[in-house]
Amino acid sequence: MILEYLDVFISGLTNGSVYALMAVGLTLVYGVSKAFNFAYGSFYSLGGYFAWVLMVLVGLWGGYIVVFALAVPFLMGFGFVTEKLIIAPLRKRSDWEVKVMMITLGLALFMDNGFQVLFGPRMKSLPPLMEGAVSLGDIYIANQDIMIFVLSVSGILAFRWVLNNTRIGMAVRAVAQNPAGAKIVGIPKNRIFAATFGISTVMVGVGGILLAQKYFVSPMGGWDILVKSWVITAFGGMGSIRGGLLAAFILGMLEAFVGYWFGLSWVLFALFAVLLTTLAIRPQGLMGKWG
Amino acid sequence: MLKTTDLNAYYDQFHVLHQVSCEVHEGEVVLMLGPNGHGKSTLLKSICGLVHKVDGAIVYKGEAITRLSTEKLVNRGIIYIAENRELFGEMTVLENLKLGAYSRNARKAEKKNLARVFELFPRLATRKKQLASTMSGGEARMLAIARGLMSNADFLCIDEPSLGLQPNLRIEVFNIIREINRQGKTILLVEQNIPQIAELAGRIYVLEEGCITFEGTPEAAAREERLKEIFLGM
Numbered sequence: 001m002i003l004e005y006l007d008v009f010i011s012g013l014t015n016g017s018v019y020a021l022m023a024v025g026l027t028l029v030y031g032v033s034k035a036f037n038f039a040y041g042s043f044y045s046l047g048g049y050f051a052w053v054l055m056v057l058v059g060l061w062g063g064y065i066v067v068f069a070l071a072v073p074f075l076m077g078f079g080f081v082t083e084k085l086i087i088a089p090l091r092k093r094s095d096w097e098v099k100v101m102m103i104t105l106g107l108a109l110f111m112d113n114g115f116q117v118l119f120g121p122r123m124k125s126l127p128p129l130m131e132g133a134v135s136l137g138d139i140y141i142a143n144q145d146i147m148i149f150v151l152s153v154s155g156i157l158a159f160r161w162v163l164n165n166t167r168i169g170m171a172v173r174a175v176a177q178n179p180a181g182a183k184i185v186g187i188p189k190n191r192i193f194a195a196t197f198g199i200s201t202v203m204v205g206v207g208g209i210l211l212a213q214k215y216f217v218s219p220m221g222g223w224d225i226l227v228k229s230w231v232i233t234a235f236g237g238m239g240s241i242r243g244g245l246l247a248a249f250i251l252g253m254l255e256a257f258v259g260y261w262f263g264l265s266w267v268l269f270a271l272f273a274v275l276l277t278t279l280a281i282r283p284q285g286l287m288g289k290w291g
Numbered sequence: 292m293l294k295t296t297d298l299n300a301y302y303d304q305f306h307v308l309h310q311v312s313c314e315v316h317e318g319e320v321v322l323m324l325g326p327n328g329h330g331k332s333t334l335l336k337s338i339c340g341l342v343h344k345v346d347g348a349i350v351y352k353g354e355a356i357t358r359l360s361t362e363k364l365v366n367r368g369i370i371y372i373a374e375n376r377e378l379f380g381e382m383t384v385l386e387n388l389k390l391g392a393y394s395r396n397a398r399k400a401e402k403k404n405l406a407r408v409f410e411l412f413p414r415l416a417t418r419k420k421q422l423a424s425t426m427s428g429g430e431a432r433m434l435a436i437a438r439g440l441m442s443n444a445d446f447l448c449i450d451e452p453s454l455g456l457q458p459n460l461r462i463e464v465f466n467i468i469r470e471i472n473r474q475g476k477t478i479l480l481v482e483q484n485i486p487q488i489a490e491l492a493g494r495i496y497v498l499e500e501g502c503i504t505f506e507g508t509p510e511a512a513a514r515e516e517r518l519k520e521i522f523l524g525m
Contacts, residue, residue, distance in 0.1 A: 167393070174379050174390050181377035183341065185442065186365030186394040 003138060008260045009253070014145045016252020017152040018207045022225065023232035023244040024156060025203030031239030032176045033193045034097060035087055038104040040204055040229055041222025042111035043079070047205030048217030049115060050074060052124045064129055064209075071209060072202055079201025082107070083194040091193075108222070116219040123216040126209075148210045155206060156245070159199070163241075172196055176239070204229070227268070231275050237285030246286055250274075292317040292477050293338065293369075293446060298347035300330070300337045307333045309501045310347070315446075320468070320478045322492035322509075324485060330501040331481040332374065335448040338479070339371035340364045351446070365394040370444035374451040374481075376435040380424030384415055387423050387434055391441030400443045408437045411467060429460040436467060440476075447471070447478045454483070465491060489513075 026040055037043075051067050054060040060067065086103050090096045129151075130143040163169040174182040175192045183189055204225070208217070215221070232251055236243030251271055258270040278285065293315045300308040307330045315321045323331050337345045340361035349357045356364060361371075379387050388408060392401040409416035412433050418426070423434060432452060439447060452468065453461040461484055469491055472478055482488045489495070489509040497505035497518060505518060512518055 167389075170382075170386060170390055171393060173382065177379045177381050178377055180373075181379055182390075183361050184339075184371050184373060184377055185390050185438065186362045186370075186397075187390070188360075188362045 004260075006139060008256045010141055010145055012253035012256030013249070014149050014252075015211075015255060016249040017149045017156075018210050019228060019232055019252050020245050020248035021152040021155050021210075022204045022207040023229050023236065023248045024159065024241055025200035025207075026229045027233045027236070027239055027241060027244045028172075028196055028203075029200045030233065031241070032172055032196045035100045035193075035197075036097070036104070037197075037200070038101055038226065039082075039108040039111060040104075040200075041224070041226030042108045042115075043075070043201050043204045043222070044208035044211075044225045045115055045217060045219065045222040046078070046111065047071060047075060047208030048126070048212040048221070049119060049124070050205065051209040051212060052119075052126055052217055055126055056124065067209065068206070071205060075202040075205035076198040078205075079198035080194045082201070083197035087197070088190060088194065091190075108226075112219050112222065119219070121219060123218045123221075124212075125216050126212045128213050129210075144213060148213070152207070152210060155203065159203070160241075168192075168195065228271065231271050233285075235275050235278055235285055237287040240285065240287040243285055243287030292319075292352060293479070294348075294350045295334075295338065296348040296350070298334070298337060298345065298349065300333050300342050301344040302333070302342070307501050308337065308345075311498070311501070311503055313496050313503060313506070315477060315479050316493075317477055318472075318475065319493045320472050320480060320491050322488060322495045323479065323481045323498055324495060324512075325498035327483075329499050331498050332450050333501075334498065335371060335450050335479065335481055339369060339448055341371060362394070365442055365444070366396045368396060368443065368445040370439045370442040370447055372435055372439040372447060372449045372452065374454050376431050378423040378431060378434060378438070381422060383420050383422060384426075384434060385419040387438050388415075388441050391438035392443070394442060397441060397443040401441070404441050404443055408440050411440070411470065412437050428455055429457070429463070432456060432460075432464060433467070436464070436471075440471065445475075445477060447476055449478060450481050451483060452480070453488075461487060 022044065026037065029035055029037055050071055054067050054070065086107065087100055090099045090103065093099060128144040129147040133140045133142045134146065163173060171182070171187045171192055174187055175189055179189060228251070232244055232247045235251065236245070236247030251274070254270055254274060255267045258266050296312050298308055298311040299306065311334060323334060325331050333342060336342045338349055340359055345357065347357065348355060351367065351369060356367070379390060388405060389401070392398060392404060397404070414430060415434060415437055423431065426434060436449070436452065449468065452464050456464065465487055468478065468480070480488070480492070492509055495505070495507060495509055495512045496503055505512060505515060
């Protein structure tokens with residue numbers, strides 16, 4: 001019994017860490033540029049397909065290390081260019097926030113259908129990051145889970161480090177806290193918007209590669225992730241990175257235990273129940289502001 | 292050093308500045324006076340690339356700079372110091388100052404300027420780690436000016452630096468501005484507290500309803516009967 005709970009706990013922790021990585025990306029873009037990206041789930045699938053093409057279709061030498069080394073610049077560039085091409089031009093117009101939602105929704109449909117045309121409707125599976133398991137007495141932990149956890153947590157820590165210790169990180173925080181102040185000191189706001197969009201694309205795309213090993217890649221697979229990332233963001237507090245991290249782990253656990261006790265079909269129901277209860281009591285989410 | 296010719300500025304459909312021509316020579320402090328809401332801040336913001344719609348000409352060091360982005364203007368040495376300070380509240384004093392040196396032109400001089408700023412504002416040096424949002428009004432004002440100086444600019448547009456400050460702090464701010472000017476910075480200043488600031492200024496402009504209605508020395512301005520109202524404060 002205890003051992004089964006431990007399994008569920010580990011699954012919650014692993015998924016929670018990837019959700020955290022992805023939710024931070026979504027909340028980052030919202031916090032910095034007030035744009036809500038409906039194509040976020042499709043970027044998740046993009047990461048998964050990118051890895052699948054390299055690992056399975058091409059059969060790349062070097063395995064996942066090479067995949068990640070290529071995926072990060074690819075996703076960064078994809079996000080940067082997407083922002084410049086379709087979001088930046090809208091920013092000058094009135095009600096641009098709504099227009100951004102509409103155009104990213106359109107992009108999501110375009111991308112998902114593109115995946116279907118290119119790769120077919122069937123799910124693709126990826127080989128595990130690492131075979132085998134670690135045993136501690138009676139407890140077995142799959143190496144794959146450990147790797148997923150370690151990589152997503154390192155991703156978050158690396159992001160945190162960049163945010164706190166580099167010039168561009170400081171500029172990102174400056175734009176989030178006070179866009180007018182950022183403009184005055186000469187920070188190129190538009191480039192920062194595009195860069196954060198690129199960084200968030202890396203976060204969700206890498207999340208897609210990590211989770212694809214457990215949950216496959218499919219053309220419409222991103223919607224579930226968009227919903228979960230959004231729930232985490234709203235639950236944690238729009239624009240709050242710390243809130244997003246906390247919410248991701250809480251919801252990762254909730255998902256694992258609800259799935260274990262009541263079955264997977266209750267998971268989204270439980271997530272929304274928690275979200276609605278939280279928002280009824282604390283409309284700003286767990287941790288209101290950017291932090 | 293900086294000259295505007297027939298400058299017009301608009302907010303949406305509101306025509307705020309009308310054919311404003313003014314000039315600031317190198318090393319000068321020029322004071323822009325006028326009633327509230329008549330375009331003084333808009334003039335500073337237009338010069339600093341912070342107003343979307345402007346026409347006319349702005350020439351700085353012999354080059355046309357009308358409609359250049361703020362980013363480019365900061366890089367050329369023009370900085371706006373906002374009346375409402377526009378600090379980064381959730382960041383420390385030191386981080387705010389470092390962000391002041393974001394432009395390429397400022398980066399190379401960051402260390403030197405930081406030392407100079409701490410010399411000018413010793414209180415900031417003891418509060419490097421404090422969050423900007425937790426500072427008092429006077430300290431925040433000092434930080435805003437200090438952040439502006441970090442940009443390595445030669446030309447400072449300072450918007451109502453004494454706004455909301457107690458009289459003793461106002462004097463302190465004016466002394467700082469005098470010192471900054473003495474160190475070679477050219478300053479275009481918008482102010483309301485005229486008696487204390489007039490002695491600082493080389494020349495005065497009066498801006499009313501978006502038009503320049505007076506230009507001259509503080510002494511000449513003091514003799515103008517119709518400016519008495521402005522000089523006595525609003």
